[in-house]
Amino acid sequence: MIIHPVGDGEGHISLYLAIVGTSSLHADxxxxxxxxxxxxxxxHENYTVMKGMERRFRNIKTEWGYLKCISHETFKDPSNGYLVNDKCIFGVDVYVIKNQGIGECLLSLNGVKPYKHEWKIxxxxxxxSYVYSEEFTVEGYKWKLLLYHTGNSGQNGQSISVFLESVDAEGFARKKRVKAKFSISMKNQxxxxxxxxxxxxxxxxxxxxxxxxxxxxHDTKKGFLIQDSSIVQADVSVVGVVNCLN
Structure with a gap:
C-alpha cells in the first residue's frame, strides 16, 4: 500500500495498492x-471502508488507487477518530480473483412489480451515527435500509446518507450476484x-x-421531519440473479 499524505495538493490523501515481486512471473x-x-x-475501535475497486494488475499498470481517497478535513476531524495523538491506522482488504473457468447462469426477471417498503424512524x-430498518423480503431475498443521519465518512454532517443493503449477500457464494433496481425517498419528497x-x-x-x-x-417547511419522526420509502425490484454452474 502506498500513501501520499499531501495527495493531490488540494487537501486530500492519496492511497494506492501496488503489486510487487513480479520478476518471477511470465512476461504477459x-x-x-x-x-x-x-x-x-x-x-469506536472499528474500520471504516473508504473506497474500493476491482482492477487488473499487469506489467504496464502495477498500481491502482485513488488520488482523492479522503479529505484532510475528514481525516483530521477529532470526532471521526482517525487521527489520535498524531497516529493513524490505514488498511486494505485484497481479494485475488482467480479464473477457474467456472460457468455462470444468468436469470433475468422481467415485468416484476417493485415492492414498496415504508420505514418510520x-x-x-x-x-x-447510523440506524438500520427492519428487514423486508423481495423475491425471496432479504433487504434492509441503512441511514446515517449526519452522513457517512466524508460528508462531515452536511448530508444524510441512505443505502439499501442485502442481508443475504454475506452468505453468497463468491460468484453469486443479485441485481436490484431501487429508489429511495423521504416522505413528501x-x-x-x-x-x-x-x-x-x-x-x-x-x-x-x-x-x-x-x-x-430539518427545514420545517419541507415536511420531512415532523414531531421528531421521519418516513423513508424504498421501492425495490429484483431484476436479475447470477449463480455459478457446478
Whole structure:
C-alpha cells in the first residue's frame, strides 16, 4: 500500500495498492484483484471502508488507487477518530480473483412489480451515527435500509446518507450476484433517484452518500421531519440473479 499524505495538493490523501515481486512471473502476466482501502476509527475501535475497486494488475499498470481517497478535513476531524495523538491506522482488504473457468447462469426477471417498503424512524434526534430498518423480503431475498443521519465518512454532517443493503449477500457464494433496481425517498419528497446495482458478498450495500442536505431535511417547511419522526420509502425490484454452474 502506498500513501501520499499531501495527495493531490488540494487537501486530500492519496492511497494506492501496488503489486510487487513480479520478476518471477511470465512476461504477459496479469492479476485481477478486488480491494478496499480502510481507515481505523480509534474512538469506536472499528474500520471504516473508504473506497474500493476491482482492477487488473499487469506489467504496464502495477498500481491502482485513488488520488482523492479522503479529505484532510475528514481525516483530521477529532470526532471521526482517525487521527489520535498524531497516529493513524490505514488498511486494505485484497481479494485475488482467480479464473477457474467456472460457468455462470444468468436469470433475468422481467415485468416484476417493485415492492414498496415504508420505514418510520422515531426520535430522530436521539439516533446514533447510523440506524438500520427492519428487514423486508423481495423475491425471496432479504433487504434492509441503512441511514446515517449526519452522513457517512466524508460528508462531515452536511448530508444524510441512505443505502439499501442485502442481508443475504454475506452468505453468497463468491460468484453469486443479485441485481436490484431501487429508489429511495423521504416522505413528501417529490423526486426520487433510481439506480440498479449487482449485490454480492463483496458489495452488500449501495445508495447515496449525499442523499439530502441536512439543512433541507430539518427545514420545517419541507415536511420531512415532523414531531421528531421521519418516513423513508424504498421501492425495490429484483431484476436479475447470477449463480455459478457446478
Amino acid at each position: 502476466w496479469e492479476v485481477n484483484a478486488s480491494f478496499s482501502f480502510l481507515i481505523f476509527d480509534q474512538i 422515531n426520535e430522530f434526534a436521539k439516533l446514533k 417529490i423526486s426520487m433517484w433510481t439506480v440498479e446495482h449487482w449485490f454480492s458478498a463483496a458489495a452488500r450495500n449501495w445508495g447515496w452518500p449525499s442523499f439530502m442536505p441536512c439543512c433541507m431535511f
